[in-house]
Every structure is written in structure tokens, then in C-alpha cells.
Amino acid sequence: MIHLDKVSKVFHKKNGRVVALKEVTLHIEKEDIFGIIGSSGAGKSTLIRTVNLLERPTSGHIFWDKVDLATLGDKALIQVRRKIGMIFQQFNLLSSRTVYENIAFPLELVGTRTEVIRDKVERLLVLVDLLDKKDEYPANLSGGQKQRVAIGRALASDPEILLCDEATSALDPHTTRSILALLKKINRELGITIILITHEMEVVRAICNRVAVIAQGEIIEQNDVESLFLNPQTQVTKDLLNPSLRID
Numbered sequence: 001m002i003h004l005d006k007v008s009k010v011f012h013k014k015n016g017r018v019v020a021l022k023e024v025t026l027h028i029e030k031e032d033i034f035g036i037i038g039s040s041g042a043g044k045s046t047l048i049r050t051v052n053l054l055e056r057p058t059s060g061h062i063f064w065d066k067v068d069l070a071t072l073g074d075k076a077l078i079q080v081r082r083k084i085g086m087i088f089q090q091f092n093l094l095s096s097r098t099v100y101e102n103i104a105f106p107l108e109l110v111g112t113r114t115e116v117i118r119d120k121v122e123r124l125l126v127l128v129d130l131l132d133k134k135d136e137y138p139a140n141l142s143g144g145q146k147q148r149v150a151i152g153r154a155l156a157s158d159p160e161i162l163l164c165d166e167a168t169s170a171l172d173p174h175t176t177r178s179i180l181a182l183l184k185k186i187n188r189e190l191g192i193t194i195i196l197i198t199h200e201m202e203v204v205r206a207i208c209n210r211v212a213v214i215a216q217g218e219i220i221e222q223n224d225v226e227s228l229f230l231n232p233q234t235q236v237t238k239d240l241l242n243p244s245l246r247i248d
């Protein structure tokens with residue numbers, strides 16, 4: 001479905017250049033829950049942002065069902081982006097809008113009729129289990145509830161792919177479990193392909209079927225999740241599997 005072919009990204013800074021991605025090649029099948037794991041600075045955010053071209057690669061290609069996204073004009077790219085939802089660690093909700101209004105926002109932007117918006121938002125509120133909070137403002141919600149709003153808003157455009165940028169990293173373990181369960185339900189019931197980045201193996205173990213390990217901008221290992229856990233090939237992966245807070 002999504003194929004990244006030798007994607008590289010170089011940032012130019014005043015004091016030099018940073019190679020954030022080095023010839024990353026990945027293949028993500030429809031309805032995968034594909035995890036990309038790595039430690040801080042490994043290139044995870046840059047990588048996930050190239051999938052919808054929020055970050056343009058310096059070289060390489062991103063294919064969606066054989067269409068090279070980098071060759072699309074602005075109009076076609078907007079259409080493609082509507083099919084790729086995204087959620088973030090910090091939720092990125094609109095603070096002056098209620099839960100209902102946040103979820104309705106992408107539909108309003110494209111001029112959807114009010115009755116259609118009402119039906120759809122009500123359905124999404126049920127899906128993300130927030131019907132009783134629909135008139136609350138984000139400031140009055142817990143982190144988990146905020147992420148549910150963000151998921152509802154991302155689903156409003158009927159995406160085929162959902163990108164999750166450290167979506168549970170700001171949440172406690174119990175809330176993390178409930179958000180991961182919701183993502184799994186969305187994948188199973190709506191057939192949405194999920195690409196998630198994380199620095200936590202437990203997140204990968206909980207919901208992913210495939211995983212790629214990134215270190216210093218390079219994919220150093222990729223496999224189905226069970227095989228990776230049973231037979232890690234690199235020291236980086238072993239360290240991610242056995243995190244230790246010991247200070248020598």
C-alpha cells in the first residue's frame with residue numbers, strides 16, 4: 001500500500017547539516033499496524049512526516065499504490081492528505097472549540113452539510129466513547145480523553161491511513177492501554193492502516209503486526225513483531241527490548 005523507496009532527508013542548519021533519514025526503504029501493507037521504534041533523535045518524527053509529505057524527502061520516493069506522492073501537484077496532494085489522518089503526542093486540539101466542534105472541524109473546512117456533520121460526529125463520539133463529553137472544552141478533559149477527541153477528529157475525513165506520532169507517550173500505562181485498544185478496534189472494524197512511531201517496545205508488542213527499528217536515520221532491522229521479540233538481530237533492538245534506568 002505504502003512503499004518508501006530509499007527516502008533520505010537532510011536538514012541544513014547554520015552550523016552544518018543533519019542527515020535525519022538515510023535511504024529508508026519500508027513497505028507497509030493495507031490494514032497493517034506498522035510500528036517504527038527508535039530512541040530519541042533517531043529520525044522517527046521525520047520519517048512519519050514524510051509519509052504525508054509534511055516533510056519533503058531530499059531524495060527517494062513515497063509510493064501509495066504505485067502513485068509517487070512527490071510528483072503530485074498541490075491540489076492532488078491535498079486530496080491524498082485527506083485520506084491520511086494524524087494524531088500527536090500533544091493532541092493538538094483547538095482549545096476554543098468543544099469536543100463536538102473539534103471533531104466537526106475537518107468536515108466544516110470542506111463545506112459538509114450541517115445534518116451530515118451532525119450524524120457523523122455523533123457516530124464518532126460513540127466510537128471514541130465521548131458522547132457524554134461532547135460539550136466540554138479540551139481544558140476540562142484528561143489526557144486520554146483529549147487523545148480520543150484527536151482520534152475522532154482524524155477519523156472525520158474517513159482516512160485510509162492513520163499516522164500516530166508518539167500518541168501514547170504523554171499518557172499513563174492504564175490510559176495508554178485504552179488508547180491502544182481503541183486504535184486496534186479502528187484498525188479491525190474500519191480497516192484503517194495504522195503507522196505508529198514510539199520509543200516503547202510495549203506499545204509495539206501490544207498492537208503492531210510489523211515493526212521497523214530506526215537508529216541514526218537508518219532502518220537497522222524490520223520484521224513481524226513476534227520474530228523481532230524472539231530473535232532481535234541488533235544491539236539497539238536488544239536495548240529497546242530491555243530498557244534499564246540504571247546509572248553506572
Ligand SMILES: Nc1ncnc2c1ncn2[C@@H]1O[C@H](COP(=O)(O)OP(=O)(O)OP(=O)(O)O)[C@@H](O)[C@H]1O
Pocket residue numbers: 011012013018019020038039040041042043044045046047199
Ligand atoms: N526541522 C529540523 N531542522 C533541523 N534538524 C532537524 C529538524 N527536524 C529534525 N531535525 C534533526 O533530525 C534528527 C532526527 O529528529 P527526529 O525528530 O526525526 O527524531 P525522533 O526520533 O523523532 O526524536 P524524538 O523521539 O526525540 O522526538 C535529529 O538530529 C534532529 O535534531
